[in-house]
Amino acid sequence: MTDLKEKAAALRAFNEAREWGQFHNPRNLAMALSVEAAELLELFLWCEDAGPQPALPERRRKVDDEAADVLICLLNLCERAGVDLEAAFWKKLQKNEAKYPVERARGSMRKHDE
């Protein structure tokens, strides 16, 4: 198991070898992240109604690949936007624990919405 910093370092080396830093401003990477998230969403688009397509082996592999693409774009964005994703994750989880107290949030997503 490796942590986020090790993954970010591997991506940094990948991008530097290809001189992709010139393309990787935070704005471009935020666009790329939305595009990858939508490619993942597309894998679940009609499946509830048209059968459990993600259960098909080739579909399962696509879910793995698209989930990885989302993480890659997110780490690239954090690298260029100066986001400490490790710290941001734990801080946001603490915020959510305060925002959704167990007693009030149990069994309801309403506060997610309104």
Added chain:
Amino acid sequence: MTDLKEKAAALRAFNEAREWGQFHNPRNLAMALSVEAAELLELFLWCEDAGPQPALPERRRKVDDEAADVLICLLNLCERAGVDLEAAFWKKLQKNEAKYPVERARGSMRKHDE
């Protein structure tokens, strides 16, 4: 530093305490991920033309929060879709190294597109 499995375990405890598993099917979580990615994108929407708004302190904090939300949704999705994100990340990075050989990919994003 903690790895993805530790973060996934913290989210699992958070969700179980609130009985949110009933809402967290992969399809809903893929939708939530796209919504969070768009909230992050929105922070960069007009900034190139209307000034460096993400440089504003409150905007910077929003980028941290939205990036964390994307990771939270992604980890929740992987948990429910049976994706080993750690393995998927390294496998996809290997695929990308083969897909974008340094000599051909250097300084060009074309193969990202076509």
Added chain:
Amino acid sequence: MTDLKEKAAALRAFNEAREWGQFHNPRNLAMALSVEAAELLELFLWCEDAGPQPALPERRRKVDDEAADVLICLLNLCERAGVDLEAAFWKKLQKNEAKYPVERARGSMRKHDE
């Protein structure tokens, strides 16, 4: 009832009065369109599991507003990207009729996906 050209003209006047043309390059507008589409998606995010929230009057009004925002962004994008949306719509519908012949497409979304 007005057609798309009349709506585009009304938006052009709205934007010119505010000197927003400087912000409205196709790329920014494609970003804005994705953000608006996600705001519409968010209205349906947890509703299947957490009750028919879009049936609530205030939720219904939000669906109207977000659907209108998507059309506004799309028309602004077509204006700046030189897309004749009227022609593109009918051309794409013809393409879809050829791509999804009634006999093979009836009752199946598979070709939407694979």
Added chain:
Amino acid sequence: MTDLKEKAAALRAFNEAREWGQFHNPRNLAMALSVEAAELLELFLWCEDAGPQPALPERRRKVDDEAADVLICLLNLCERAGVDLEAAFWKKLQKNEAKYPVERARGSMRKHDE
């Protein structure tokens, strides 16, 4: 030139012939709309930095097709969600005229963001 109701009627006939109504609940169509908006966004993803790719003829055709797909998804969604898109468009434009008074909004996108 045809108006939105004529386009909606053509789509209704297209969908009924294929018995796609069973798949076209508002939630699925909101997902499809986000996916199509992201496919349009992808056409502009690296173009500012990697050259004016949308200027390439084949890229221009893709922009036409993806813009049409967004309109098709939006009209399908409005059909199933009971949205009068014609009325919603003009009502939202009036709201925006009140929200962004010319004197205050001229030359600034700030109120789009904050």
